[in-house]
Amino acid sequence: MSAAGRSEDAPDRVAAALRDAEFVRLVATADGDALAATGLLARALDATEVPYQASLAAIPEPPATDADCTVAIGHNGASDVVLRETPLSVAAADVARTLAPDAVDPELALAGAVSAGAEPSGALLEAADLQRRPGVAIPTDDRIDGLAGSTLVHASFSGDGEAVEAALDGIDGDHALASFVALSAVQDAPPRAATAVERALSPYDCDRFETLGGFADVLDAVAEDRPGTGIALALGHGVETAALETWRAHGQRAHTALRSADTSRYNGLYVARTDGGEQSGGHPNAPLGTVARLLFTYRSPEPVALVVSDGQAAIVAEESVDAADALREAAAGLNGRATARDGRGRATFDGSATDYVAAFRGAV
CATH class of the missing domain: 3.10.310.40 (Diaminopimelate Epimerase; Chain A, domain 1)
Structure with a gap:
C-alpha cells in the first residue's frame, strides 16, 4: 500500500493519492453520512477513470490488500487514507472537488451532512441552491407516508400509517403539521428530544426526494439495510423507488422494535x-x-x-x-x-x- 496520509491531510494530497492509483477500495461504515461520502468519492473516481470497489458495513472487515489506495470512511481500519472528520460527506466533497470538480453532487453532500446532524450551510448550500420552507422533513409528498416511515422523530404514531392518518385528522397546513409533530415528539421524552426534533422541521426542498432531511433519512435506512442499493443511490443510478421501499420498511421495524x-x-x-x-x-x-x-x-x-x-x-x-x-x-x-x-x-x-x-x- 502507498502512504497517502491520514484524515488531517489536505484534500489535494488525498486527491493526488486517488488520482495516481490504479485501483482504489472505499471501505465505509453503514450510516448515511459515510454512504454519501462514499458516493462523492466514487463519482470523482468515475470521472477520472480510476477503477474502484466500494463497500459498507456496520463494522467493516479488514479490506483486501489488492488496492493501490484504500480509504477508510468513518472508521480507523487498515488503510492509506482515513476520513473521520464529521461530516464525512463534507470532507469527501472537498476531496472530490479537487479531484473532479464537475462530479461533485452538492445535494448528496448536504444530505450526508444532515444525516450527521449538521446544519446545511456554506458553499455546498449555495451550489445546491435549495430553499427552506415550513413543514416537516420527509422524503415523499404524502405526509402520512412520510411521517409513518420517518426516523427523524419517534412519537405515538410513528411506524403506523393508520395511526398517522388518525392523528393528522383536522390538521391542515405546513405550520400546523410542524407544530403537531414537534409537540408529539417531545411528549414523555427526555429534554434532548426538543433539540433533536428541530432536524425534522422547516426543511429544505430537494430535487431527488421531497426534502433534504428526507433524503438524509433514506440514506441512513439504505446504508444499514441495503448497502448495495445505498451505493447505487449515492451514485445516482435511479434507484429512488427501491430506496423508498427500504426506508418505509426500515422505519416501521425501528419504531416497532423500540416499543417492544x-x-x-x-x-x-x-x-x-x-x-x-x-x-x-x-x-x-x-x-x-x-x-x-x-x-x-x-x-x-x-x-x-x-x-x-x-x-x-x-x-x-x-x-x-x-x-x-x-x-x-x-x-x-x-x-x-x-x-x-x-x-x-x-x-x-x-x-x-x-x-x-x-x-x-x-x-x-
Missing part, C-alpha cells in the same frame, strides 16, 4: 434488549443503529443508550461521555469487534444480549 424492547435503567446507562435476527426477506428485525439513535433521543433518561440483541449491539452517547472504549472492551471480551465515531458505535460478539450488557457494565 425490554428496557433496563442503570446509573448512566439505559439498555433496550431486542431481536436482531434475520427476517425471511433478509432485513434485520431490528435495525440496531436506528433503534439506538431513537432510544437515545426520544426515550433514554440516561446519557448513554445501548440497544443489544444476541450477537450484536449499538450505542449512542452524549458528547460529554466517552463510551467507545467500553463498547470495544466488552466486544473484545466476547470474541467480537467494535467501531465507534462521534458518540455512536456498533459491536458484534459471541454470546447473548445479557452477556454483552454485563460485559459493557463491567467495562464502564
